[in-house]
Amino acid sequence: xxxxxxxxxxxxxDFALLKVELAAGQRIMAEPSAMISMDPSIRLKSGLKGxxxxxLGRAFGGExxxxxxxxxxxxxxEVLFAPGPMGDIHHYHLQGGNELLVQRGGYxxxxxxxxxxxxxxxxxxxxxxxxxxxxKASGQGDIFFNTYGAVIEIDVNGGYVxxxxxxxxxxxxxxxxxxxxxxxxxxxxxxxxVFGGExxVCHFSGAGKLWxxxxxxxxxxxxxxxxxxxxxxx
Numbered sequence: 001x002x003x004x005x006x007x008x009x010x011x012x013x014d015f016a017l018l019k020v021e022l023a024a025g026q027r028i029m030a031e032p033s034a035m036i037s038m039d040p041s042i043r044l045k046s047g048l049k050g051x052x053x054x055x056l057g058r059a060f061g062g063e064x065x066x067x068x069x070x071x072x073x074x075x076x077x078e079v080l081f082a083p084g085p086m087g088d089i090h091h092y093h094l095q096g097g098n099e100l101l102v103q104r105g106g107y108x109x110x111x112x113x114x115x116x117x118x119x120x121x122x123x124x125x126x127x128x129x130x131x132x133x134x135x136k137a138s139g140q141g142d143i144f145f146n147t148y149g150a151v152i153e154i155d156v157n158g159g160y161v162x163x164x165x166x167x168x169x170x171x172x173x174x175x176x177x178x179x180x181x182x183x184x185x186x187x188x189x190x191x192x193x194v195f196g197g198e199x200x201v202c203h204f205s206g207a208g209k210l211w212x213x214x215x216x217x218x219x220x221x222x223x224x225x226x227x228x229x230x231x232x233x234x
Contacts, residue, residue, distance in 0.1 A: 014088075020081065022042065029068065029109060030081055030109035033084075034081045036082050037079075037080045085146060087213065088146065094141055094143060096139065098171060099172035102143075102145050102169045106168055107135055108146045111141040114140070145211075149215030151168060164200045166212045170204065173208035174207075175204070177203050
């Protein structure tokens, strides 16, 4: 059966939700707690996907060990999904030869034929501050990922520089290395890492698509921190 499914993305870019129309016999896998509602004809099953090691890889990539599978057994049905962050949802179709790398926390759902695993990034993942493992989607079918804020699609042809906190996903045809902003020395890098601000960036090279988000969690936390409730001292 063709792994492609009928879907619509509504309420973009601030509070996007994904509506999936499953034909009889089709199924879709999604992150736990992402389901908003579903038709009674849909059967839900929770469990590890791809075995323990692959599930652990997804967990290190910021996702859950458990994957929910929604199946339209004997008749078609509708399922609604929404991610945790306030932002957009983007669709990407894998054609068998291409792979997609998704930043931690960005996975929402995928169809049959797509395998989602953790991808070890070594030291460059560590220094990016975004986790040691990215999620790698391969195979043939549809994958949906979410952003914090709106999503911007960029066609890289040569080189591009992005703050690590704003990267959402990129095609595997792109190479990258993590470094500091041009003009900063090691002292500036350490100060920025400790006290906040722009410093660590990804230098992309090659040709391929890159998706970035218009907001990042860390700057928002720094902005809201002074307004947090505090206990009054006696």
